[in-house]
Amino acid sequence: MFGGLRERLQAARNRLSSSIGAVVAPPAAEPVVTPPITSDVSTEQAKSAAPSFVDKVKVLVLEREFIVSDKNIAEALSELEMTLLESDVALPVTDAIIAHVRKSLVGKHRKIGESVDAMVVSALKAALLQVLGKGFDLKEYITTHPRPVKILFTGVNGTGKTTSVAKIGSYLHKQGFSVVIGAGDTYRAGAIEQIAVHAERIGIKIIQHKEGADPSAVLFDTVQYAISHKIDVVLADTAGRFHNKSNLMNQLEKIKRVMKPDLVVYVDEAVAGNDAVIRAAEFDRTVGADAIVLTKADMDSRGGAAISIAHTIGKPLMFLGVGQGYDDIIPFDPAGVVDELLDGA
Amino acid sequence: MMLQQYLKDYGQQAEIFVEQLNLLENGRMEAFAAIEALEAMVVADDNTVLLQIGGGASVRAKVLEPEKVLVAIGAEVVVERSNKDAVEFLKERIMEMEASQKRVSETLDKLRGQMTEINKRLEYGYQQSMAGHQEEE
Numbered sequence: 380m381f382g383g384l385r386e387r388l389q390a391a392r393n394r395l396s397s398s399i400g401a402v403v404a405p406p407a408a409e410p411v412v413t414p415p416i417t418s419d420v421s422t423e424q425a426k427s428a429a430p431s432f433v434d435k436v437k438v439l440v441l442e443r444e445f446i447v448s449d450k451n452i453a454e455a456l457s458e459l460e461m462t463l464l465e466s467d468v469a470l471p472v473t474d475a476i477i478a479h480v481r482k483s484l485v486g487k488h489r490k491i492g493e494s495v496d497a498m499v500v501s502a503l504k505a506a507l508l509q510v511l512g513k514g515f516d517l518k519e520y521i522t523t524h525p526r527p528v529k530i531l532f533t534g535v536n537g538t539g540k541t542t543s544v545a546k547i548g549s550y551l552h553k554q555g556f557s558v559v560i561g562a563g564d565t566y567r568a569g570a571i572e573q574i575a576v577h578a579e580r581i582g583i584k585i586i587q588h589k590e591g592a593d594p595s596a597v598l599f600d601t602v603q604y605a606i607s608h609k610i611d612v613v614l615a616d617t618a619g620r621f622h623n624k625s626n627l628m629n630q631l632e633k634i635k636r637v638m639k640p641d642l643v644v645y646v647d648e649a650v651a652g653n654d655a656v657i658r659a660a661e662f663d664r665t666v667g668a669d670a671i672v673l674t675k676a677d678m679d680s681r682g683g684a685a686i687s688i689a690h691t692i693g694k695p696l697m698f699l700g701v702g703q704g705y706d707d708i709i710p711f712d713p714a715g716v717v718d719e720l721l722d723g724a
Numbered sequence: 725m726m727l728q729q730y731l732k733d734y735g736q737q738a739e740i741f742v743e744q745l746n747l748l749e750n751g752r753m754e755a756f757a758a759i760e761a762l763e764a765m766v767v768a769d770d771n772t773v774l775l776q777i778g779g780g781a782s783v784r785a786k787v788l789e790p791e792k793v794l795v796a797i798g799a800e801v802v803v804e805r806s807n808k809d810a811v812e813f814l815k816e817r818i819m820e821m822e823a824s825q826k827r828v829s830e831t832l833d834k835l836r837g838q839m840t841e842i843n844k845r846l847e848y849g850y851q852q853s854m855a856g857h858q859e860e861e
Contacts, residue, residue, distance in 0.1 A: 383820055465813075467798040537740060569732060576729045650744070650824075653799045678744075678827055680820055683799060703737070703831070 380701060381682030384466045385720050388503070391459040392721065395499045398455040399447055399484070447487045456481060467652035467683025472510050472690045479506035504717050511713035512689035515670045515697040517547075518554055518710075521612060524641060527559075527605035529613040531598075531640035533631060533666060535658060536619030539674035540646040541570060543700055544616045545577035546708040547672075550698075552583060556611040561601030562587035563594040563634065566618035574616055581705055584610075594618065594630065595637040602638050615640065622661040631666045642669045644697065649679035656687045663692045674700035677707075685716070727849070731842045734835050741832045745825060752821045755814045762811050765790040 456477055463473040483502035521528045530547075534540045541564065548558045560578050562585055564570035571587050578585035586601040598615045605613045615638060620627035635643070645668040647655040655673065662668050671688050676699040679685070689696050696711040765773060765787055775785040793810035796802050805813060 382823070461797065461803070464799045464801045464803075465797045469799050470801055473799065569736075572729055573733055573736075576726065576733065579726070678824065678831070680824055681798070687799075703835070 380676050380699075381679060381685065381716075381720060383680035384682035384686070387462045387466055388720055391455070391462045392496070392499055392503060394458050395452060395455040395480075395484075395503075396495045398452050399499065400495045447484050449481070449485050452481070452484055463686075466681040466686070469653055469656050469683070469687035469691050472687040475510050475690060476506045479509055500721055504721055507686070507717045507720070508713055510686065510690040511716065512695050514711045514713050515695040516710070517551070517670075517697060520642070521551070521556060526609070526611045527602065527613050528611065528642070529602055529605075529615065529638055529640045530642045530644055531615045531617065531634065531638065532644050532646055532672075533617055533662060533668070534619060534646035535621055536567075538619065538646055538648045538651070539700060540564075540619060541574050541577070541616055543646050543672050543674055543698070543708070544574065544614050545581060546700065546705050547698065548578070548583045548614050549581040549705040550708055550710075551612055551614075552581060557609075558583050558612045558614060559601055559605050559608075559610045560585045561598040561613060561615040561638075563598045563601075563616050564618040565590055565592045565594050565597060570616075570618070595634045598634055598638040613638075622658060622665055628665055635666065643667050644670050644672055645694075646672045646674060647684070649673040649676040649682070649684045649699070652679075652681060652683045653687070655684040656691050659688055659694075660692045663694060668692065668694050670695050670697040672696075672698045672700065677701040682720075685711075727842055727846050731839060731846070734839045734842070738832060738835045738839070741828050741835065745828050745832070748821050748825045748828065752818055752825075755818050755821070759811050759814050762790075762793060762807055762814075766807055 459480065460473055460477050463476060464470065468476070480502045483505060484498070487498065532540055532544050544560060548560055551558050560574060560583055562571045562574045564574070565588060568590065571590060575585050575587060584604070586597060586604055588597045588600075594617060598613075598617075601613055601615065604610070615634070617631065617634060618627070620631065622628060643666065645659050645662050647658055649655065651658070659668065659671060671692075671694060673685055673688070673696065676685060685696065685699065688694075698708050699711055701707045701709055761773065765771065768790075771787045771790055772784050773787055774782045776782050791807050793805050793807055794802050795805050795810050795813055797813065
């Protein structure tokens, strides 16, 4: 997962480390040129000329530290910027990461012997964690909200929405929650059979109507079933649709009015890169989205969508789909992803 | 019935992966063509290229600055690169696409393996039922 991004970040990390590492101790003669450090007059002059000058001289001569300047890392940061953009990380997100890394590193005092790499990795990690957000703990959400928790899944066609509904159903079932699935995709031929087979395989009840039926009615029935049978979670599948098809988007509005979902989850594929981010933003604007699921993350080498989506639309990433099996879905753990990208690389 | 649905399911998934493979292959071929054009542009004497304008029609056009190339690097960002750097960038993208192709192909093979397995079971079930019929007769 995100192998290309990992390699690129490793290169950027090395570049940043060597840029900072290059700020080696100046020749012994150089600091000696600044003897007036003990002179009050000179110190006063230095203060008025440049407030940080005394500090710089002090750390250079007395404490043997170095201060990382903007100039030291400008080139490496520009390379990092290109690296992120080439990995399809959205521009505002790239800017946020660069700004964070710059803020963490510039002005930092580095003691001789202190690991530059550790300093860079910690800055990169903090920057990535800032844009990745906190993720979304579905288990905790369900346990802290009145049951049934109603989750509506939306997204464009062919991104793996129905399979994701089944995978999340299986995940929640294994966590001890009772689940019912509403076969709200009454539009695509064979969609009802598809989700019905999934439900049978994982041992979850499904509510379905005929093909072409009103999805709002199916999902209303599903919620009613969940209430009367004290089911913990309702997973509502819907037909894939593009955000620019107003009739289908209106249908989604109606579904929302009828079933009153607690969570609207937007599903897209990680391999779509920046397109997924743009579409998620559109869906969020039109029908709203509370959390995101990215499928096919195992096929995605760049990782741009996963890095950008939470920061761009301000909604957390909940799950990553990483394969064909029902268990191939992992709750999104920002710290875990960052560690995988930067540790041991 | 259930097996047939499995088969249909896998078939649909396989179609999506085949589509993805085609997209990757198109991207790879496009990148190769671009590299060829960029390299040829530098060695050509008078910077003249054939510019396709659609519908199979082309015109001769002079490239003003063959050394400066605008490249879409991702995230909808276009940057200016030197001809050499642009070629390098495209080569890296080709490698990336080839790695993705490999991964998608592996998944596709796995799916096809599962489909073959299901087909075998269906065939076996069918033969069993036919044998049962014949015995009854």
